[in-house]
Amino acid sequence: MGKWFIEAFLVFVGYTAAYTLTLGFVYPMQKILLPENSLMASLLFLPHGVRAIAFFLFGLRATLYLLPAHYAMWYITVHGADIGLDVFSPLVSVLGCLLGYILFLFVRKFLPTNVYDKGYILVFLIIIFSAFFNSVGLSRLHFSLYDFEHLLSYFWGDVFGGLIFLVLAMYIWRILKNTKFD
Structure with a gap:
């Protein structure tokens, strides 16, 4: 198996897990707490973090890694959860994140050098731009x-x-990093 397959698989699993948590927990809570709010836009869309981390780690390749996961979750959302989304929604989302990442690459040149050691700040900038x-x-x-x-x-x-x-990803990483598996 190539490196690209493992990267694509990890992005697919991460996006699918975050989307499932959002669809199974966040959406129902949103519907209970804010019934007048449309379910088209989640007030806490966890998969966006997966998108940003994927672009941070894999660069432009993340575009290709994210598309299958987006369309798989689109299919489940439209046909399983009866939430009407346009067939181009996954493509628009991935392209929007790609544009945000390209803007990040431009803005990154003007950041102070001490920020490069703090990956979470860089990922947060990708989150905002995308x-x-x-x-x-x-x-x-x-x-x-x-x-x-x-x-x-x-x-x-x-x-x-x-x-x-x-x-959540930072805390899980710290816990796993400090855990000794013998």
């Missing part, structure tokens, strides 16, 4: 051009979900 482009693309795809409420819902859902996922 959340912006993702929210613009998805709100335009699913709603009218000037629907600012849904744009903000997508943006903050991606940012909060990405941040929570990043914090």
Whole structure:
């Protein structure tokens, strides 16, 4: 097996697990606590953290790694959970994250050098930039051009979900790093 297959598999499993947690726990809680809010935009979209970490670790290859996971979860969401999403939603999401990553590559040149040691700050910048482009693309795809409420819902859902996922991933990494498996 090639290195690319293992990377793609890890991204697929990570995205699928985060999406399943979001679809099985976050969406029902959102529906209970905020019934007037649309389920098209999650207020805590954990898979956005997987997207950002994938772009941070694998660069532009993450685009190809994320597409199968996005379409698998799109199929489950549309046909299993009866949430109507456009067939182009996964493509728009991945392209939005790609644009955010490209913007990050440009902005990274102007950051102080001591920031490069703090990977979590760099991932958080990718989260913010890609959340912006993702929210613009998805709100335009699913709603009218000037629907600012849904744009903000997508943006903050991606940012909060990405941040929570990043914090969880950092703590899990520290626990695993400090655990001795004998």
